[in-house]
Amino acid sequence: MKIMEINADERPRERLISAGARALSNTELLAILLRTGSGGINVLDLARELMTRAGSLTRLAAMSGEVLMETKGIGKDKSATIMAAFELGRRFSADRKSTRLNSSHSN
Numbered sequence: 621m622k623i624m625e626i627n628a629d630e631r632p633r634e635r636l637i638s639a640g641a642r643a644l645s646n647t648e649l650l651a652i653l654l655r656t657g658s659g660g661i662n663v664l665d666l667a668r669e670l671m672t673r674a675g676s677l678t679r680l681a682a683m684s685g686e687v688l689m690e691t692k693g694i695g696k697d698k699s700a701t702i703m704a705a706f707e708l709g710r711r712f713s714a715d716r717k718s719t720r721l722n723s724s725h726s727n
Contacts, residue, residue, distance in 0.1 A: 658693030666693045681706040
């Protein structure tokens with residue numbers, strides 16, 4: 621089933637806008653990053669396949685581009701998007717920790 625055939629209220633992007641990012645599953649958030657499916661696989665099924673292969677977000681975040689591209693439908697662009705998203709998350713987390721440490725030392 622193509623993503624456009626899914627009820628609009630159930631599509632990840634529309635749900636993110638209406639309900640907020642916290643309401644979405646990891647698979648739905650990943651589907652938004654992937655943007656499109658590939659070769660007859662809709663984006664939700666592609667995201668589900670990646671999450672199943674990885675087993676967890678931690679393991680998905682640790683996958684190299686080469687390993688990500690072993691999944692049918694994941695090429696250089698999609699693997700780069702996934703790796704960039706996790707790197708931004710790591711940097712955000714480090715920045716938050718640094719900000720908290722700096723503010724607690726100034727008190």
